[in-house]
């Protein structure tokens with residue numbers, strides 16, 4: 001299982017670009033919960049997987065993500081926005097990396113380096129209410145260059 005997932009990540013990362021739009025990747029498709037994402041960075045796709053989606057609401061789930069940096073991330077910012085059934089509900093911004101405080105292992109990585117994260121994540125929520133959600137995520141550096149960008153679609157029926 002582990003090997004298969006790792007192989008999948010690298011397939012996604014190094015897949016040659018065949019069309020003008022990135023494919024929609026399925027993270028999860030279980031009884032009532034579906035999660036898809038699509039890169040909104042015109043020049044790069046990225047890879048993400050979750051073990052056993054049904055665990056997403058339990059305390060911890062195992063998460064993997066991989067990206068190749070096209071720009072350095074001495075400074076890194078995150079923008080997230082959440083829409084429910086088409087209505088923008090909230091936006092969130094946070095500075096993740098700063099030259100003075102390297103909060104995460106990937107802070108300070110240079111152009112051309114790979115970032116591969118594997119480990120447990122906790123969302124800290126008990127329940128995802130029914131509905132269709134869109135989460136737009138953008139990571140960009142201090143020069144406003146896009147590091148990764150993705151739109152997630154979450155359907156809970």
Ligand SMILES: *[C@@H]1O[C@H](CO)[C@@H](O)[C@H](O)[C@H]1NC(C)=O
Pocket residue numbers: 038039040134136150151
């Ligand atoms: C991603 O979402 C944003 C805002 O919701 C939208 O403007 C953009 O067209 C979407 N991009 C893709 C590739 O789906």
Ligand SMILES: *[C@@H]1O[C@H](CO)[C@@H](O)[C@H](O)[C@H]1NC(C)=O
Pocket residue numbers: 079091093138140
């Ligand atoms: C990120 O969010 C902030 C605050 O909402 C906004 O001012 C900024 O333009 C956003 N940046 C990008 C690259 O979307």
